[in-house]
Each structure stands twice: as C-alpha cells, then as structure tokens.
Amino acid sequence: MNETSPAAGRSTSRLRAVVSALMIVVALILAPVASVGTWVRLQLVDSDQFVATFAPLADDPAVQNFVADQITDQINQQVDFEQIIGQAFDGISESGLPPRAAAAISSLRGPAVAGIQSLVASTAQRLVASDQFADLWAQSLRVTHRQATALLKDQPDAALALSDSGTLSLQLAPLVDAVKQRLSARGLDFVNRIPVTNRSVTILHSDSLGLARVSYRVAVIGGLWLSWVAVGLLVGGILVANRRRRATVASSLAAAVIFALMSIGVWIGGNVFVFSMSPNPLPSAVAHAIFDQVTAMMASTLRALTFLGLLIAVVGWFAGPAxxxxxxxxxxxxxxxxxxxxxxxxxxxxxxxxxxxxxxxxxxxxxxxxxxxxxxxxxxxxxxxxxxxxxxxxxxxxxxxxxxxxxxxxxxxxxxxxxxxxxxxxxxxxxxxx
Known part of the structure; x- marks a missing residue:
C-alpha cells in the first residue's frame, strides 16, 4: 500500500493540474465575451440605462450643431425665401414709389433673404440647445428602445427611429415643427407653408452595428450570468491548483493582458467607426461623440479590470518565494x-x-x-x-x-x-x- 501511495499522489496532482488549467483557460476565454455581454445588457437592454447612455448626446455641441444644420437645410430646401421676399419687394416697388426709393428698397432684397435665413438658423440653434430638445431627445430614446426591444410599430412622432435593418436615424419632423412654431410666434406667418415631411438623418447604419447586433444577442442570452460563470471558473481553477499562488499570478497576468488588448480594440474600433461614418452621414466630431458616449462605461471597465489583474499579480508575486x-x-x-x-x-x-x-x-x-x-x-x-x-x-x-x-x-x-x-x-x- 505504501509503495503505491507516491504514484497515487502524483496521479492526483496531475489530475488537479489538468482540471485547474482547463477551468482557468475556459474562464479566460469567457472573460471577453462576458464583459461585452454584461456591458451590452447594462447599456442597451435596460431601458433606463439606454436613455442614460444616449441622453447626454443632446447636450454635446457637435451633435447640436449637426442637428441644427440639418433642420436649417430642410427648411431652406422646402421654402424659397428669395421668391417670398421677392414678391414682397415687388409689391412695394409697384406701389408708385419714386425711382430712387424703389431702387433703394430693391437693394435690400438680398440682405432681407440672408436675414430671414440667418433667423431660421439661429432659431434652430436655440431650439437644439434648449431643454425642450433635450426632453424630446430623452422621450424619443425611450420610445426607440421600446421599439427595438419589443418589436413595436414605428412611432411617427419619435425623433429617433430604429428600422428593422438596424439603421438608427433622427426624425426631423418633430424638430422642424418646433422651429415653425417659434418662427410663427415671431410674426413670420409664411413658415406655416413649410410642409412637415418624414425626412430623417442616419445616425448609425447596420453595417457599422454588426458587432453590436451580435453583442446584443449575447447579452440577451447570457449577459446576466456569463460573467459569474467566468469568475466562478477562475476562482475554482485557482483553488483546485496544486500551486495556488502561481496559478493566481499567471491567471491574473493573462486576464490583464486580455483586457488591455480589449481596451486597444475599443480604441481601434472607435477610429474605424469614425472613418466609416464621416464625413457622410456624420461629421467626424459627431461620430466621435456618439462612439465615446456609447463605449465610455465599457472602456472604463476594461481599464479597471486590467488594473485589477496587474494588482493581484503583483500581490501574488510579492507573497512568493522570489x-x-x-x-x-x-x-x-x-x-x-x-x-x-x-x-x-x-x-x-x-x-x-x-x-x-x-x-x-x-x-x-x-x-x-x-x-x-x-x-x-x-x-x-x-x-x-x-x-x-x-x-x-x-x-x-x-x-x-x-x-x-x-x-x-x-x-x-x-x-x-x-x-x-x-x-x-x-x-x-x-x-x-x-
């Protein structure tokens, strides 16, 4: 019996080493998927967090300028200000004014058109910088989230819409209507002629959301529990290991490297996203703002996990026999x-x-x-x-x-x-x- 004890001990030791290695390797493989899935669940699946993620974009100056320019362009395309102002000046000229007065008034036609266009632009700019726009943005985000997660019908009064093909777009109709109301309140009744169409501006396209769509499915399936499975396997693998301290140091360093590479991947992904989206359909500053806002929590979590891995590895080495x-x-x-x-x-x-x-x-x-x-x-x-x-x-x-x-x-x-x-x-x- 005593002669077989050393062999049995070596066999048990090898078995523990294999089981420990398998558990740690599987945990490290699951770690990136679990972190992305958890992030997607927190950021996109949860309605309140979804609104909290995208709502600050309404206060971003680049986004506000972009939306204001789009509103102004649509109004300028639908209203011929030169014709409207020209008709008014023609009526004045035909009222029997002296030639010099008529010529002087006619010379003001160009500045009048420019002034009206400037008024429209400034009104749109004030609108997107107001609390009204921020409230409309947040309300539309909540409607859009319900549409995306519950497959509801598109709401025509929502400022943001998500199509079945995965295109996230900004609906300009509610914003144009708000600008019309403000201009009408200032006595510019001609704005009532502006038709309110269903024109939209593409914010994100499905080709740029391939990873997001896959991540969303992962989040729905295992975003809630996959991270706990990874942590459990990692801790279990360390506890089963013959040399726990060495297993702790090795697994912590490996995890730190994985999360550091993921951080680099997020940075590279941001540059690819901006390059693919700008200058059309989005300016570079707007694309940067959107990507940074969406991935802010993910990037910070990856930095913290990298730091945690390095810290535990250093502590484990410091407690060792070196x-x-x-x-x-x-x-x-x-x-x-x-x-x-x-x-x-x-x-x-x-x-x-x-x-x-x-x-x-x-x-x-x-x-x-x-x-x-x-x-x-x-x-x-x-x-x-x-x-x-x-x-x-x-x-x-x-x-x-x-x-x-x-x-x-x-x-x-x-x-x-x-x-x-x-x-x-x-x-x-x-x-x-x-």
Missing part, C-alpha cells in the same frame, strides 16, 4: 515588529483584538481590495487618479493592520509566526484563503 520579495518582506516584518514592540511598551498593546486581526489579516486584505475595486467601479469612468487612490487606500489599510495585529506568542516569548513566511503590508498570500 529572493527580492523575501528580502522586502523580511525588512518590512522587522520594522513592523519593532514598531509593535515600541507601542506595547508604551501601553498600546491591542491584546485579543490584535490577535484576531493577525488571524484574519489575509481576509481583511482581500475584503479591502474587493471594497476598493467596487468603489472604483461605482465611480466610473475609471481614471488613473482613481487607481492611484485605490493603491494608497490599500497601503493605508495594510499598514494599519500590521500595526494593530499581534502575532501569537509561543514558548520562550517567541512569536509563532515564522519570519520567512510572514507577509508585509497589503500582500496576503492567496493560499491563506484556500
């Missing part, structure tokens, strides 16, 4: 041991509380890391400043734990914690949680 890590741990442990001794002699012994902190310090570190990452995700978009503050906060927590904790004292007054395995601030060993 000579530089052991040297740093030894120096820090000696310093904190001396500080704790000085505090005890000064009456600052934390006694039972300190021993409890020492017993559960690894758990405290991981809880602090989880809470810090949750706070950083909640304050998205994630910035490098937020990442730096997270590191500072974790260091402060770890230093506090090292100062407060009191290792168990063995026989002869020697602590039961071996110096070569003690961990410095903010460096819990992943095996402590196994």
């Amino acid at each position: 000579r530089p890590a052991r040297a740093v741990r030894s120096v820090l442990d000696s310093g904190f041991t001396g500080l704790r001794g000085a505090l005890d002699r000064a009456g600052g012994d934390t006694r039972g509380f300190g021993r409890a902190v020492d017993k559960y310090r690894a758990v405290i570190y991981w809880i602090a890391l989880a809470l810090g990452m949750a706070a950083m995700f909640a304050a998205r978009p994630v910035t490098f400043t937020a990442m730096a503050w997270l590191v500072v906060a974790l260091v402060v927590v770890a230093v506090g734990v090292e100062v407060v904790r009191r290792p168990e004292v063995g026989e002869g007054g020697v602590t039961s914690e071996p110096p070569e395995t003690s961990l410095p601030a903010a460096t819990p060993s992943p095996t402590d949680l196994g």
Whole structure:
C-alpha cells in the first residue's frame, strides 16, 4: 500500500493540474465575451440605462450643431425665401414709389433673404440647445428602445427611429415643427407653408452595428450570468491548483493582458467607426461623440479590470518565494515588529483584538481590495487618479493592520509566526484563503 501511495499522489496532482488549467483557460476565454455581454445588457437592454447612455448626446455641441444644420437645410430646401421676399419687394416697388426709393428698397432684397435665413438658423440653434430638445431627445430614446426591444410599430412622432435593418436615424419632423412654431410666434406667418415631411438623418447604419447586433444577442442570452460563470471558473481553477499562488499570478497576468488588448480594440474600433461614418452621414466630431458616449462605461471597465489583474499579480508575486520579495518582506516584518514592540511598551498593546486581526489579516486584505475595486467601479469612468487612490487606500489599510495585529506568542516569548513566511503590508498570500 505504501509503495503505491507516491504514484497515487502524483496521479492526483496531475489530475488537479489538468482540471485547474482547463477551468482557468475556459474562464479566460469567457472573460471577453462576458464583459461585452454584461456591458451590452447594462447599456442597451435596460431601458433606463439606454436613455442614460444616449441622453447626454443632446447636450454635446457637435451633435447640436449637426442637428441644427440639418433642420436649417430642410427648411431652406422646402421654402424659397428669395421668391417670398421677392414678391414682397415687388409689391412695394409697384406701389408708385419714386425711382430712387424703389431702387433703394430693391437693394435690400438680398440682405432681407440672408436675414430671414440667418433667423431660421439661429432659431434652430436655440431650439437644439434648449431643454425642450433635450426632453424630446430623452422621450424619443425611450420610445426607440421600446421599439427595438419589443418589436413595436414605428412611432411617427419619435425623433429617433430604429428600422428593422438596424439603421438608427433622427426624425426631423418633430424638430422642424418646433422651429415653425417659434418662427410663427415671431410674426413670420409664411413658415406655416413649410410642409412637415418624414425626412430623417442616419445616425448609425447596420453595417457599422454588426458587432453590436451580435453583442446584443449575447447579452440577451447570457449577459446576466456569463460573467459569474467566468469568475466562478477562475476562482475554482485557482483553488483546485496544486500551486495556488502561481496559478493566481499567471491567471491574473493573462486576464490583464486580455483586457488591455480589449481596451486597444475599443480604441481601434472607435477610429474605424469614425472613418466609416464621416464625413457622410456624420461629421467626424459627431461620430466621435456618439462612439465615446456609447463605449465610455465599457472602456472604463476594461481599464479597471486590467488594473485589477496587474494588482493581484503583483500581490501574488510579492507573497512568493522570489529572493527580492523575501528580502522586502523580511525588512518590512522587522520594522513592523519593532514598531509593535515600541507601542506595547508604551501601553498600546491591542491584546485579543490584535490577535484576531493577525488571524484574519489575509481576509481583511482581500475584503479591502474587493471594497476598493467596487468603489472604483461605482465611480466610473475609471481614471488613473482613481487607481492611484485605490493603491494608497490599500497601503493605508495594510499598514494599519500590521500595526494593530499581534502575532501569537509561543514558548520562550517567541512569536509563532515564522519570519520567512510572514507577509508585509497589503500582500496576503492567496493560499491563506484556500
């Protein structure tokens, strides 16, 4: 029996290594799909989040200028201002004015046409910069979302419409009608002749939304639970591994690389999107604004996940047997041991509380890391400043734990914690949680 025990142990070890590797690889494969699916579900499937994502575009100056230009162009195409002003001036000229007066009035025909066109343009500009336009935009977004998700009929009074072919367009009819009302209120009754047509301006085309359509299907199918499956497989693979610390470092680094590549992909995708959409049907600034607004949360999440992977990998390496890590741990442990001794002699012994902190310090570190990452995700978009503050906060927590904790004292007054395995601030060993 004893002769077969080593072989059985090696077989079990190999099996655990294979199972661990498979679980981690599958988790890393699912990670990009899960992150995109979760983002699409949060941003597009949820009606409130969909409105919150696209509503700020109504306040973007580039979008406002683009919409105002489109409204002005439609009115100018449907109304011959030169003919209308010309008829008015012809009537004045035929009223029997002296030749000089008639000539002077006739010379004002061009400036009058330009003035009316300028008034139309400025009215359209004020409209798109008003709360009325922002409210109409938000209301139309909600209607459009219902149309897209519930396959409802197109609403003719919606400013935004999504066709079955996947083309997102801005309906100008409600906006032209609003400009007509404002001009009519200023005494320009001729605007009532302007017909309200169903002209629309393409915002996004289906050819540019191929990835979005696939992502939407993924979000509907597994966007809610796929990320938890990936996390569960990753944690399970680490726990099954023969060398948990090494598995933690390797999987964290791999995840960081994957999310960093995805961040680069988002940046490349933005440039491709802008190139494909501008200058027609959208100006470059408008295309940039739309893409940045849609992908802001995704980009910030990828940055945070990249940072988290690197942070865990660094912590795992720092807790390992590498000579530089052991040297740093030894120096820090000696310093904190001396500080704790000085505090005890000064009456600052934390006694039972300190021993409890020492017993559960690894758990405290991981809880602090989880809470810090949750706070950083909640304050998205994630910035490098937020990442730096997270590191500072974790260091402060770890230093506090090292100062407060009191290792168990063995026989002869020697602590039961071996110096070569003690961990410095903010460096819990992943095996402590196994």
